[in-house]
Amino acid sequence: MVKKVKKILIVLAIALIATFLNACQTGPTLRLLNWGEYLNPEVVDLFEEEYGIRVIQSIADSNELFYSKIKSQTTAYDLVIPSDYMVEKMVDEDMLIELDYELLPNFDNVTYMDGVNQIYASMAATTLTRTGESVDYTDYAVPYFWGTFGIIYNNRVDGLEEALNENGWDVYFDSENYFPTASRGMYDVAQFAYAAALMYLGENPNDYNTTLLNDAKTAIEGANFSEWGTDTLKRNVESDNLDMAFVYTGDYLDRLYIQLDEGRTIDEIQSDFNIYIPETTMVFIDNMVIPYTATNLDAAHKFINFLLNPEIMALNGESVGYAVTTEEAYDIVVSHIDDEDAFYHNWAYANMTYYNKDREGTFYPLTALPNDDIDAINTMIQQIRTE
Amino acid sequence: MNKLYRGLARPYQIWLIILVFIPLLAMVLISISNYNASLSLSEVQITFADWDLLFQHQTLVAFKNSLVYASLTTIISFVLGYFVAYQIKQSRIKNKFIILTIIILPMWSNLILRTEGLLNIMEENNILKSIIGFSLLGNIAGTPFAVLFGLVFTYMPFMILPIYTALEKIDISLEEASQDLGVTPFKTFWKVIFPLSLKGVVTGSIMVFLPTMAGFAIPKILSKGNIVLIGNIIDQKFLYTTFNDGSLLAVVILIVILGSLLIITRFDKEGETLL
Numbered sequence: 033m034v035k036k037v038k039k040i041l042i043v044l045a046i047a048l049i050a051t052f053l054n055a056c057q058t059g060p061t062l063r064l065l066n067w068g069e070y071l072n073p074e075v076v077d078l079f080e081e082e083y084g085i086r087v088i089q090s091i092a093d094s095n096e097l098f099y100s101k102i103k104s105q106t107t108a109y110d111l112v113i114p115s116d117y118m119v120e121k122m123v124d125e126d127m128l129i130e131l132d133y134e135l136l137p138n139f140d141n142v143t144y145m146d147g148v149n150q151i152y153a154s155m156a157a158t159t160l161t162r163t164g165e166s167v168d169y170t171d172y173a174v175p176y177f178w179g180t181f182g183i184i185y186n187n188r189v190d191g192l193e194e195a196l197n198e199n200g201w202d203v204y205f206d207s208e209n210y211f212p213t214a215s216r217g218m219y220d221v222a223q224f225a226y227a228a229a230l231m232y233l234g235e236n237p238n239d240y241n242t243t244l245l246n247d248a249k250t251a252i253e254g255a256n257f258s259e260w261g262t263d264t265l266k267r268n269v270e271s272d273n274l275d276m277a278f279v280y281t282g283d284y285l286d287r288l289y290i291q292l293d294e295g296r297t298i299d300e301i302q303s304d305f306n307i308y309i310p311e312t313t314m315v316f317i318d319n320m321v322i323p324y325t326a327t328n329l330d331a332a333h334k335f336i337n338f339l340l341n342p343e344i345m346a347l348n349g350e351s352v353g354y355a356v357t358t359e360e361a362y363d364i365v366v367s368h369i370d371d372e373d374a375f376y377h378n379w380a381y382a383n384m385t386y387y388n389k390d391r392e393g394t395f396y397p398l399t400a401l402p403n404d405d406i407d408a409i410n411t412m413i414q415q416i417r418t419e
Numbered sequence: 420m421n422k423l424y425r426g427l428a429r430p431y432q433i434w435l436i437i438l439v440f441i442p443l444l445a446m447v448l449i450s451i452s453n454y455n456a457s458l459s460l461s462e463v464q465i466t467f468a469d470w471d472l473l474f475q476h477q478t479l480v481a482f483k484n485s486l487v488y489a490s491l492t493t494i495i496s497f498v499l500g501y502f503v504a505y506q507i508k509q510s511r512i513k514n515k516f517i518i519l520t521i522i523i524l525p526m527w528s529n530l531i532l533r534t535e536g537l538l539n540i541m542e543e544n545n546i547l548k549s550i551i552g553f554s555l556l557g558n559i560a561g562t563p564f565a566v567l568f569g570l571v572f573t574y575m576p577f578m579i580l581p582i583y584t585a586l587e588k589i590d591i592s593l594e595e596a597s598q599d600l601g602v603t604p605f606k607t608f609w610k611v612i613f614p615l616s617l618k619g620v621v622t623g624s625i626m627v628f629l630p631t632m633a634g635f636a637i638p639k640i641l642s643k644g645n646i647v648l649i650g651n652i653i654d655q656k657f658l659y660t661t662f663n664d665g666s667l668l669a670v671v672i673l674i675v676i677l678g679s680l681l682i683i684t685r686f687d688k689e690g691e692t693l694l
Contacts, residue, residue, distance in 0.1 A: 220644050258561060260644025264538075273542045273560075403455060407661055410479065414655070417647050418480035 060329040061086045065098060065109040067318070070177075072351040079338050085331045092331050093296055102127055102323045110326040111335055113176050116317050116397035119169060128172045129322045135333035138340035142358040150395045151317045158399040160237050173319035174336050175357035177349070179282050180387070180395065181224075181316075182309035184266055186275040187302065189214060196308040199203070203231035204276055205255045217259035217268065217277035218252075222407065222413040224314070225252055227398055228278050231312050237397045240409075249412050253419075260417070269305050280316075281307060281386050284355045292378050307386065315395040317357075350379065355387035364388045429575040443673075450666035472664050473671070478652065485649040488638065492570040493578075493624050499571070500578035500623065507579075508586040519583070523576050534640045536567055540566050541641070561643040562576075569641040570631050577630075578623035584620025588610070625679050633672050 064071075076087050090107065092098050095118035102109060102122075114122065122128050133139055152169045154174045159167050181202050185192055193208060195203045203210040205228075218225050227237030229248035253326075259265065259274060266283040268274035284307040291301045320339065322332045339345055342360035349356045349365060356362050365383045368376035401409075454463045472478055488659030507518050525533060539545050542562035548554045559565045589612060597607040649668060656665030 070517070094606065217643075256646070264643070268542070270543045403659075403661070406659055407664075410655055410659060411475070414477040414481075414647055414652060417645060418477045419486075 038300060045303045054335060057355075059086060059125055060331055061088050063094060063107060063109045064089045064335070065101060065107075065112045067091065067113065068093060070318075070352060072348045074351075075339070075344055075348045078344070078347075079335060082338070083331070083334050085251045085328075085334065087335075090182040104326060105325055108325045108327045110321055112321055112323050113318050114321065116151060116155055116319070117400040119173050119319050119321060120159055121400055122321065122323070123167055123169070123172055124159075127324055129324055129326060129329070131174065131336070132169050132329075132333060135155045135330070136337045136340060137172075138337050142340055142342060142360050144175060145178075145355070145357060145359055145362065145389050145415065146166065147180070147315060147355075147391075147393075147395045148178055148317065148357050151175075151178065151315055151397045154238070154396055155399070162399075163404060169319075174340065175322050176318045176339070177319050177352060177354035178315060178317040179280060179354040180309050181228075181314040182281050182284070182307040182329055182386075183276050184269045184284050184305065184307045185273060185306055186214075186269050186277050187306050189275050190273055192275065193306065193308075197293055200308075201228075201312075202309045204278065205229065205232045205251050207254060207256045211275070214275035215273075216255050217261055217265045217274050218255070218257045219265065219278060220260040220262055222410045223398060223401070224278065225413055227314055227396070230278060231310070231314070231396070237314060237396050238401075240401055240405045245407045245408060245412055249416065252413070252416055262402065272304075281375060285382055285386065288382060289378070292374070298378065298381060309386065309391070309393075311392070312394040313396070315397055317397060318354075359389055362387075368393065371388075394396065435552045446666045447670055449662050450670045452663055454663045455661050456502060468669065473668060475664060477647065478649070478668070481647045481649045481652050484646060485632050486637075487567060488570060488648065489628050491567055492574060492631045494576045495567070495571050495627045496578040496627050497624060497631055499583055500575050501620070503575075504579045504619075506585055507583055519580070524581055525572075526576060530573065531636060531640075533573070534637050537569055537572065538565075538640055538643075541568075560641070561645055563642070565641045566638045566646055569637045573637060574627045574631060577626040580620040581622040581626065582616060585616040585622075621682070625682070629676055629679060632675060647680035 041355065062085050064086055064087055066089055071089065076089075080086055089107070090101075092101060093112050095117065098112055098114045098117060099121065101107065102112065111172045119128070152173075154170050156167055159165065183196060185196060187193055189211065192203070192214065199210065207214070207216065218228070226248050227247075229251040230237040230239065230244060232251055235244060235247075259268065259277070261268070261277075263283075265274065265277040265279050266287050269277055269285050284305075287305075288298075288301055292298070315407060320331065320336050326332055339348065340358070342358060342364055345356050345358060345361035346364040349361065356365060362383065368380040371377045371380065450467055451467060452463050453466045455470065501528070503522070507515055509516070512518065538560055540547050540554070541556050541558070543554065543558040543560075556568075559568070565632055593611055593615070594607060597611045600612065633650055635648055635654050638646050638648050639651055639654075649672060653665050653668045653672075656662075656668065
């Protein structure tokens with residue numbers, strides 16, 4: 033018995049030592065704080081091979097967690113990938129280090145997509161109104177992925193597609209005049225509903241005052257939403273239980289790729305359900321930024337520079353359903369359109385159709401409104417739902 | 420040995436103090452302050468400024484909804500559950516444990532999973548329709564009926580079990596005596612059995628009423644966000660870090676719960692039917 037225990041202890045000790053040795057592997061490291069399943073492992077392998085820097089990835093599932101993990105300083109992250117409004121907040125609170133573009137030679141060879149430039153301009157504009165300071169967000173951030181929002185719709189409803197293409201937001205919000213029997217769904221996030229209503233009314237979705245709030249309320253009441261959901265929205269449109277919903281374009285692509293995997297063709301899927309992306313719509317962007325806790329600035333810059341390489345960015349896009357941020361990477365993605373491999377063909381097609389770089393439009397990233405405004409918007413939505 | 424036993428109770432007592440009593444106290448304090456995530460601790464002060472929340476339209480409607488759904492769920496569970504419990508008591512099967520196990524069987528799977536599954540078969544086009552060709556429940560997702568259905572389906576076992584325990588404790592000779600004295604079986608049930616099982620009914624009612632009153636997940640999923648209960652508002656207030664508003668509403672619910680517990684102690688002094 034005692035012998036057995038001894039044996040087990042020895043094995044455990046060896047395992048423990050092995051773990052420590054592994055962790056103490058010499059050489060520089062890059063501590064990356066990222067979203068889950070948001071970085072192609074092949075990219076990591078290539079990076080580690082080329083620079084001999086080990087990437088240690090931590091995962092968080094909300095921008096607020098990114099924020100608190102940096103603030104608490106328990107781990108010194110070298111690179112973080114937060115979204116638009118969180119970058120605004122982090123710059124506001126001096127939590128980010130300015131990028132050294134001398135260390136990013138690949139930057140000179142790429143052009144950001146038009147939507148990406150618009151997002152940074154919009155972020156600068158909202159910051160100016162809020163704080164009176166002009167900030168150039170490219171000083172701190174390099175775009176990682178971005179994506180639009182759109183109206184996912186049930187194409188089994190006759191004439192809905194044509195109506196959306198012709199009248200856009202009106203079809204979704206004006207349920208009295210367009211498709212009164214169609215069912216409409218909205219994300220269960222009050223600010224999304226408010227922003228969508230303002231875009232329908234031709235206003236800037238980041239503005240807030242009581243007049244706008246009342247107008248938005250009237251608009252949302254007019255849409256007569258029958259479902260306030262999240263992931264259920266895309267699945268219900270797909271299964272013919274809902275006719276329209278305002279969702280991430282990535283939500284649609286997610287279902288599209290799954291159905292393609294099941295062997296259906298793009299035409300078949302599109303004739304069941306599709307997404308319409310309005311000319312004026314909401315967008316999000318995730319950015320590579322260096323927090324003030326960073327200890328390995330060199331590795332962080334090397335990683336950013338590595339991802340700015342169009343080949344690498346396109347490779348990274350293979351495992352993530354969002355849009356690449358540079359025109360050069362986009363060109364590589366869509367060059368697969370004639371690929372015999374169905375995956376690459378579909379991927380190129382989806383990017384060309386839904387994330388086209390030549391798409392003209394106005395793109396608004398949502399800003400972080402003050403708490404009191406958010407509370408008022410939440411209350412407005414609750415009022416609609418308890419009427 | 421006695422000392423050792425007392426020692427073993429210590430961990431849970433400490434757990435209670437740290438994770439229940441102190442947070443409870445904090446909740447009460449926060450409910451009379453202006454505390455939210457955008458304030459630093461030094462800016463927090465005692466104020467009743469946000470108490471008008473209690474009388475806002477959406478809060479009142481949500482409270483009304485919570486009360487109505489909790490009451491209806493309790494009544495329906497009682498009417499349907501009582502006779503299930505009575506049948507189990509009357510049944511001649513030796514191993515009643517098996518029947519009770521079957522009743523709590525649904526609780527072995529995750530609540531959210533069960534509710535999402537229920538929602539799916541309440542949709543117009545659902546998994547049943549693609550397998551057997553027609554939809555069993557019709558297109559009721561998002562309606563008040565769907566919410567009520569889900570609540571009763573989930574909480575009915577909490578009604579059946581205490582009633583069964585109370586029924587099982589009734590001495591069979593009381594029933595026999597009643598019949599010996601010439602009382603009809605129907606009258607025996609109403610005059611003898613039912614009054615003696617009342618403790619179980621009260622316990623069961625409380626165990627159904629409380630979670631439905633404070634809960635938010637089932638109504639949120641099955642109403643597709645169209646029916647707002649007080650739990651949904653609390654959920655949202657905390658999600659958006661308006662801690663004082665959320666605490667205030669939670670305290671109000673707490674008072675309702677305390678009131679219910681007072682009722683239970685009136686009916687059930689030894690707390691025996693809780694087991």
